[in-house]
Amino acid sequence: MAKKKYGRRNHQPTVLAGQIQKWWWLFLLPVVAAFAIGFGWPFFQGIWLSLCKFKTTSDATFIGFSNYGRALSDPSFVHSFWYSALFAVTSLVFINIPAFAVAYALTQDIKGSNLYRTVFFMPNLIGGIVLGYIWSMIFDGILSHYNTSILLNSTYGFWGLIILICWQQIGYMMIIYIAGLQAVPGDMIEAAEIDGANKWQTLFKIIIPNVMPSITICMFLSITNGFKLFDQNLALTGGQPFTMSPDGTTIKETEMLALNIYNTFYNSNAASRGTAQAKAVIFFILVAALGLIQLKFTRDKEVQQ
Amino acid sequence: MSKQSKSKNALSAVLAVICVIYVLPVVVVVLNSFKQNTYVKTHTFALPTGEMWAGFSNFIKGMTFGNYPFARSVEYSVLITVASTALILLFTSMAAWYIARVDSPICRAVYYLCVFSMVVPFQMVMFTLSKTADVLKLNTPWTIPVIYLGFGAGLAIFMFVGFVKSIPLEIEEAAAIDGAGPVKTYFQVVLPMMKPTLISVGILEIMWVWNDYLLPYLVLDRTKYMTIPIHIQFLKGSYGTVDLGATMALILLSIIPVIVFYLLCQKHIIKGVAAGAVKG
Numbered sequence: 001m002a003k004k005k006y007g008r009r010n011h012q013p014t015v016l017a018g019q020i021q022k023w024w025w026l027f028l029l030p031v032v033a034a035f036a037i038g039f040g041w042p043f044f045q046g047i048w049l050s051l052c053k054f055k056t057t058s059d060a061t062f063i064g065f066s067n068y069g070r071a072l073s074d075p076s077f078v079h080s081f082w083y084s085a086l087f088a089v090t091s092l093v094f095i096n097i098p099a100f101a102v103a104y105a106l107t108q109d110i111k112g113s114n115l116y117r118t119v120f121f122m123p124n125l126i127g128g129i130v131l132g133y134i135w136s137m138i139f140d141g142i143l144s145h146y147n148t149s150i151l152l153n154s155t156y157g158f159w160g161l162i163i164l165i166c167w168q169q170i171g172y173m174m175i176i177y178i179a180g181l182q183a184v185p186g187d188m189i190e191a192a193e194i195d196g197a198n199k200w201q202t203l204f205k206i207i208i209p210n211v212m213p214s215i216t217i218c219m220f221l222s223i224t225n226g227f228k229l230f231d232q233n234l235a236l237t238g239g240q241p242f243t244m245s246p247d248g249t250t251i252k253e254t255e256m257l258a259l260n261i262y263n264t265f266y267n268s269n270a271a272s273r274g275t276a277q278a279k280a281v282i283f284f285i286l287v288a289a290l291g292l293i294q295l296k297f298t299r300d301k302e303v304q305q
Numbered sequence: 306m307s308k309q310s311k312s313k314n315a316l317s318a319v320l321a322v323i324c325v326i327y328v329l330p331v332v333v334v335v336l337n338s339f340k341q342n343t344y345v346k347t348h349t350f351a352l353p354t355g356e357m358w359a360g361f362s363n364f365i366k367g368m369t370f371g372n373y374p375f376a377r378s379v380e381y382s383v384l385i386t387v388a389s390t391a392l393i394l395l396f397t398s399m400a401a402w403y404i405a406r407v408d409s410p411i412c413r414a415v416y417y418l419c420v421f422s423m424v425v426p427f428q429m430v431m432f433t434l435s436k437t438a439d440v441l442k443l444n445t446p447w448t449i450p451v452i453y454l455g456f457g458a459g460l461a462i463f464m465f466v467g468f469v470k471s472i473p474l475e476i477e478e479a480a481a482i483d484g485a486g487p488v489k490t491y492f493q494v495v496l497p498m499m500k501p502t503l504i505s506v507g508i509l510e511i512m513w514v515w516n517d518y519l520l521p522y523l524v525l526d527r528t529k530y531m532t533i534p535i536h537i538q539f540l541k542g543s544y545g546t547v548d549l550g551a552t553m554a555l556i557l558l559s560i561i562p563v564i565v566f567y568l569l570c571q572k573h574i575i576k577g578v579a580a581g582a583v584k585g
Contacts, residue, residue, distance in 0.1 A: 016406060016474070016477055016478055016481050016487075016490075017406050017407050017408070019481065019486065019487050020402075020403055020406055020407055020487045021407050021409075022487075023403075023487050023488065024403065024407075026399070026488070027399045027400055027402065027403035027487075027491075028399075028400050028403045028404070028412075028415070030396045030399075030400070030454075031396050031397055031399075031400035031415075031454065031458050031462070032400070032415060034396070034451050034452075034454040034455035034458065035415075035418070035419065035422070035454075035455045035458045036455070037437060037441065037443070037451065037452070037455050038434065038451070038452045038453070038454065038455015038456040038457075038458075039422045039425075039430065039455050039456055039458070039459075040418070040455075041433075041437060042430035042433035042434040042437055043422075043425065043429065043430050043433075045433040045437075046429055046430050046432070046433045049432075049433065056436070057432075057433060057436045102320070102323075105316055105319075105320060106320075108313065108316065109313075110313045110314075110316055110317045110320070111313075111314070111317050112317055112320075112321070113320075115324070116320045116321075116323075116324055117575075118568075118571060119324045119327050119328060120324070120327060121574075121575060121578075122327075122328075122331075122564065122567060123327070123330075124578070125512060125516075125563045125564070125566075125567050125574075126516070126560055126563060127515070127516030127517075127518065127533075127534050127559075128516065128518065128534075129516075129518050129534040129537055129538050130516075130534065130537060130556050130559060130560060133537065133541055133552060133556060134330055134331075134333075134334055134556060135330070137333070137334075137337065137345065137349060137549060137553065138330060138333055138349065140346060140349075141333075141345075141346065141349025141350060142349070144346055144347065144349075167327070167330065172578065175575055175578055175579050176579060179579050228426050230427075230428075230519060231516075231518050231519070231534075234518075234538075235538065235541070258426065258428050261428045262428065262431075262519075265431070265432055273432065276432070277432060280426075280428045280429045280431075280432075281429065283426055283428055283429065284425055284426055284428075284429040287424060287425075287426050288424045288425070291424050
């Protein structure tokens with residue numbers, strides 16, 4: 001993995017370091033100040049506010065953990081969690097298998113592979129909102145012939161979003177897999193072929209173990225991307241269709257976690273903002289933990305160098 | 306041998322077919338941006354011929370729709386993207402050099418906080434960040450780059466520090482012995498060496514800021530300032546009867562510069578994205 005161990009511990013402090021240090025206000029301060037404004041302060045204030053009752057940031061009163069209780073007992077939040085989890089796992093499979101297959105094909109020295117790579121990567125540059133509207137037009141263009149719409153049926157909404165995300169991200173993951181495949185030592189593959197291994201044996205015994213670091217990265221990226229998805233979700237279905245549950249709360253069937261948090265913050269009821277901030281903290285813990293777990297889980301399978 | 310090249314040709318043909326399918330959505334956007342609005346939903350995949358043909362009327366309508374001209378959203382998008390990317394490249398590369406070379410406990414703390422910020426989803430800070438931006442008057446297209454510098458510092462610092470550590474110290478020491486101060490050493494010796502990473506980080510930041518919807522939507526004063534994604538969302542979201550033809554025209558206008566940019570610096574983009582993906 002890329003995370004390099006920090007520091008050059010064996011290196012003596014240099015004259016240079018001493019000189020640079022006098023210029024801390026020029027080199028370090030601008031980023032530290034902007035980081036404090038754009039991340040540090042909002043982050044800590046966010047944690048604090050999740051423990052408060054508030055409508056704006058200035059009228060907060062401490063109430064302990066009851067926001068978290070409300071968040072976890074909110075059926076729409078629980079629904080969006082399971083919906084996001086299902087989406088993340090499904091998209092993991094439907095993105096990574098084709099991405100690996102295409103990357104493998106493109107590294108077989110075939111004609112036009114540069115052109116193909118260019119085309120497959122292209123959707124990645126289009127923003128999420130625009131992607132959502134392109135695909136909502138396409139899906140409704142098809143579904144209107146059957147007198148329905150992507151907004152009316154949550155099954156269409158789910159698979160529609162999967163198709164959209166595959167179109168966007170297969171090319172991205174493909175690039176990472178190509179980089180991994182190109183780094184597999186050629187003499188290893190040759191040796192396997194001389195020993196009489198067939199194509200499949202070479203693939204599963206030599207190539208896949210060697211590209212395990214790329215697989216780790218791609219799986220991590222697609223799971224977290226799946227959980228964090230917002231723009232595409234908002235633009236494609238916006239959570240529709242809506243259904244009323246027996247206790248009177250509205251469930252937005254295709255609403256994912258990030259959109260649920262957004263809707264809790266910015267609905268007409270400003271009193272729910274404490275709950276929204278608690279949801280956001282839970283969401284943050286989930287995304288951060290997910291990264292750590294998956295990293296640890298897949299690292300064990302990497303080839304020992 | 307000929308059997309192998311035959312199977313390679315077959316593979317190439319399969320990939321060519323997938324490629325054609327891959328560009329179809331963009332083709333459909335082009336078709337519908339020239340189609341009369343009423344036919345977009347019923348004849349989505351048809352060519353805009355005969356009475357469906359709308360010429361450039363969708364583009365004209367889209368550009369002047371509502372009371373906010375699309376051209377102004379384009380201007381703000383360009384301004385915010387260019388200014389934010391320039392600010393991030395300049396200041397994070399400087400900070401990364403300082404962090405890598407001074408390597409004090411404070412430096413390490415800043416570095417790890419930046420790395421930590423990469424795993425924090427935007428929803429965690431969106432409410433408090435937009436309030437902070439309001440208080441500090443960072444809610445205009447001219448000042449929002451400061452927010453982007455702060456929220457986007459993590460990945461940039463991570464990539465630059467990694468690169469600076471791979472540069473041999475001797476070059477900078479030689480410059481210092483020749484009497485160059487840190488500022489001169491940085492701008493004349495270090496910065497030119499960082500060029501490949503500057504390009505990679507620049508590409509990633511451009512792609513992020515240009516396509517970003519939620520951050521500018523929450524931070525900017527929306528009655529005065531919109532960016533392209535905000536404009537398109539506004540168009541679809543707030544009018545009762547959505548003019549699909551005009552929306553498709555604007556979507557086409559908004560993806561043409563992206564595709565041109567991509568075709569021009571494709572190699573750098575793919576390299577930059579591959580470098581950024583390793584951030585896990």
